[in-house]
Amino acid sequence: MYYPLVWFMLVGALLPFLFWFLGRWYPQHRWLQHIHIPLILVMGTYWYAVSAATIFTWLCVGLLASFFLHRWWNSRYLLLFSAGMSIGALTARIFIYFVLINRGITMPENWWGLGGLTGDGCPLAGVPINVTTLTYI
Secondary structure: OOHHHHHHHHHHHHHHHHHHHHHHHHHHHHHHHHHOOHHHHHHHHHOOOOOOHHHHHHHHHHHEEEEEEEEHOOOHOOOOOOOOHHHHHHHHHHHHHHHHOOOOOOOOOOHHHHOOOOOOOOOOHHEEEEEOOOEOO
C-alpha cells in the first residue's frame, strides 16, 4: 500500500540538485537561491496535524521575517526572534496546562475556535454534499 512512498525518497533526494542547477543557470532569479527543498518537504509532513489557521500563521510570520525584517535586522537577530517566538509558544502551552487544564477549567462548548460539530474549525464541514455533482443533499 505504501510502496509508492519510496519514490518520494528519490524525489526528495533529487529536487535540491534541480533547484541548485536552476540557480546556476538563471542567476538573475535570486529567489531560486532561497528555496530549501528539505525544509519544504519536512514542513509538508506537519500539515496533517495542524489546522489551517496555524499554517496561515506560520506562513505570515515566515514571510514577515524572511522578506521584511531581514532588510533591517541581521540574520543573528532573526534567529533570536525565531527562538523568542518558540519560547513564547511553549511558555503559553505550559501556562495553559498548569493554570487551566490542570485545574479542570475547560473552554465553553459553543466557542467558535473549537470548530463546531466537526472540530476542525470549518463549520460547513458537516453539511452533506454529493461529491459527484457538488450539490447539497
